[in-house]
Amino acid sequence: MDRPPLSDPSFCLCPPVFPCLQLPCSLILPLCWFLAVDARAGLGSGRIPSDPGWGGAASEGAAMPARAPLGAARKRRLSAAVPSELATQENTMKDTDIKRLLYTHLLCIFSIILSVFIPSLCLENFSLLETHLTWLCTCSGFVTAVNLVLYLVVKPNASSKRSSLSHKLSDINQHLTAGPYITMVTRFLKCCIYFLMSCFSFHVIFVLYGAPLIELALETFLFAVILSTFTTVPCLCLLGPNLKAWLRVFSRNGVTSIWENSLQITTISSFVGAWLGALPIPLDWERPWQVWPISCTLGATFGYVAGLVISPLWIYWNRKQLTYKNN
Template sequence: MSSGNAWFRNYCLRKSLNENSQCTSAYRKSGSFSNLTFVAFCYAYFIIMWDHEIKAMASSHAIIASSVFMATVLPAVFIQGFSVYGTHLLWLYSVTGAVSVVNIAVFWLLGISQPTKKNTLGYKLSRLVRSCMYLLLSCLFYHTVVVLYGAPLIESALETFSLAVLLTSLTTLRCLCVLGPNVQAWIRVFSRHGAMSVWDTSLQITVACSLIGAWLGAFPIPLDWDRPWQVWPVSCSLGSVVGYLTGLVVAPAWIHFHRKQLTYKSK
């Protein structure tokens, strides 16, 4: 898979019809194709490669999404009285755990994250420690933001923090998986020309969708309908998970339909 990634990078470069690219030089040299056929060939090749990447993304997203469903369904089988509203925190932790584990596993296997230069144990360890620290900081950050947005400060602090943990697992963990513990890169990604691969673009989309979902989830809270899902933080966590799932679906689709406009600069 990681070789696929490298290929993909090459084809990203080739999209701008770089003179030095293998494809170009190979077919230029042979001279057996006219210019037009060459472009068509490259384009077809390009689409195949794109499809390859998008397929990988779609399948990984499908795995992650199914893990969310499993995290909802499986505990209901094993635990008496489990429900999304009734034992909300339990559901929240189960989704958090499932998403975290599956995300880490998928991205590890796919090898999306930047190849590390050093391979020593100490370096790996420091990366791990830094990742954990970032996760913790991100939990605290989300907690603060949610409180500033109007969540109760002292009562139901556990619920608020659980929501922060969920948001962390949906957004920060994914950042960590794709970009590594590198805050500058995280900040860089969330700008118009910041994405450097389809995975970055999908990261943009899923993170934005989860956060917007959580934001929209706050809307029904003041209504006087007295529904179980209006209790804090059920609507927000539901909103963020639904947003995340939407992001998982939308990201490959959006990339597929905008593949002609997408150009990635390499570093």
């Protein structure tokens, strides 16, 4: 069955209703299928609608029949055809990217759900509160793995022509000097170093803001790991180990794609969620989730999930006003 065009007014961000979470494949396989179809879909032929009275193809040496001069109204219609066609292609590109962004975020949310339910099937007495450190490691591993797989499959950074050209030139230079495998290993090691630097930086910031220095050092570091997973890992997958690109994306008008807009929203929402999660800690409610750093990690997780949900909706709502310099 043919899929409806993206310009159809019935187009909606909501994906089709999948079965309940009886098996992980019941949700992963349909979303991966939609991602593969949208990744292979082109932007259309890009040709101006043909006019039977103007510009037909003719063989060499064939006599061209005389044509009546173009009227002013007809010239205006022909001159307006190119901008309208370009606008249609731009809207189609944005709608396609928004759908791919939505399916990617749904899989990221699903990875967090799996990090809660799958360890309970393998480990005895597993609980989100009682074995919180185990859940932090599991959630970090699940989210990192899903981000790596999705960004390798979708490759969202190929939308910017200027950035893709610069990346190609840099990759060619690196391949000529070091070889492809050495380049991949070097890039991977740089990403690992950046991730560790992010974890230690967050750990120091938490201690400066009042976290225990020695007593709960492991808990504080794992909180830094989960926050780095929600913020630094997507930046490394999308932008690579490039501080200039990071500063550009998080500047005022530095985004060049829908994916970078989403990166801004999810990163800020994760930080805001972690900060709001620290507010109940000094209160005398004597709840088990007030122990450091459970409320902060839960707040960062809810903030990350909220950013994953809000960013595609916000981008879809403001898609006509979004303009990017490099596209």
